[in-house]
Amino acid sequence: MTLPFQKTLPFQKTLPFRRRDASQIRVPSSSAALEISNVTVRYKSRAAIENVNLSLDWGRVCGLIGTNGSGKSTLFKTIMGVVKPQSGTIQVAGLPSAQARRRSMISYVPQSEDVDWTFPISVRDVVMMGRYGSQNWLRTPRETDRDAVSTALETVGMADFAHRQIGQLSGGQRKRVFVARAIAQNSSVLLLDEPFTGVDKTSEALITNLLRGLAAEGRSILISTHDLTSLPHLCDEAALLNQRIVLQDTPEVVLQPENLALAFGHNPLAPASANPHSATASRLAG
Numbered sequence: 001m002t003l004p005f006q007k008t009l010p011f012q013k014t015l016p017f018r019r020r021d022a023s024q025i026r027v028p029s030s031s032a033a034l035e036i037s038n039v040t041v042r043y044k045s046r047a048a049i050e051n052v053n054l055s056l057d058w059g060r061v062c063g064l065i066g067t068n069g070s071g072k073s074t075l076f077k078t079i080m081g082v083v084k085p086q087s088g089t090i091q092v093a094g095l096p097s098a099q100a101r102r103r104s105m106i107s108y109v110p111q112s113e114d115v116d117w118t119f120p121i122s123v124r125d126v127v128m129m130g131r132y133g134s135q136n137w138l139r140t141p142r143e144t145d146r147d148a149v150s151t152a153l154e155t156v157g158m159a160d161f162a163h164r165q166i167g168q169l170s171g172g173q174r175k176r177v178f179v180a181r182a183i184a185q186n187s188s189v190l191l192l193d194e195p196f197t198g199v200d201k202t203s204e205a206l207i208t209n210l211l212r213g214l215a216a217e218g219r220s221i222l223i224s225t226h227d228l229t230s231l232p233h234l235c236d237e238a239a240l241l242n243q244r245i246v247l248q249d250t251p252e253v254v255l256q257p258e259n260l261a262l263a264f265g266h267n268p269l270a271p272a273s274a275n276p277h278s279a280t281a282s283r284l285a286g
């Protein structure tokens, strides 16, 4: 799903004239929820991600972990078709990702920097975008669409803000709105790019609980985060990205210092004098 105010996504290019009723296709198949095989993306000649392989089963939350510039957003944008890979394939429920996107099977909560918050659109209309996949090309909302939007807004505690322009919200409220859009879309795979950055603890706890609830319904979630301490609570598994996936395992295994060093290039559990990431290190150690 793309947004007219999303800086990196030219909306008109991706709008099909007809879409199937999304409720017909959201039954998890026997294929993996998300299967990324040998995906390489280069910006000009420089590789951002290289031969990325990642498989995500149904009903799982996978944390995507890596340093700044390790390729997390590039991977999300590639799944969403915003960035074209030089090689590799991405499948969702056994379908090519482009087909899955057309069927509205993937929802995306972008990084805040990728959204134009000055765009004159209300909270309610942002969440309604999650319903485009099941509307006709005129995008005339039906009662079911309006109900789904109201329910999603209530679920994230944003019903009172429905008519507010999206820029007139706090960081946590903005994230809630995009999570509401994903809920309204009723997709089977959710991608969230750093949803906890600039978010207060209340919103973080609410979003975490919502994501766990969505996974319990059988949906699959790939979420990038820099908050390593939240991993065991939030995720069933984690993948370490350093241009390629260097490890995908349980949060407990991934958080082992020698494994974190594979992605961070150093041991983030080392004492303050040894590396600048010691705040994370001491929280984890404590």
Ligand SMILES: Nc1ncnc2c1ncn2[C@@H]1O[C@H](COP(=O)(O)OP(=O)(O)OP(=O)(O)O)[C@@H](O)[C@H]1O
Binding pocket: 043, 044, 047, 048, 066, 067, 068, 069, 070, 071, 072, 073, 074, 075
């Ligand atoms: N549009 C672009 N043009 C050229 N290079 C880019 C572009 N977008 C990203 N890059 C480069 O690709 C690499 C991966 O960037 P990406 O944004 O995917 O990393 P990230 O892991 O999401 O980082 P962060 O944690 O800071 O959000 C970086 O070296 C970045 O400079």
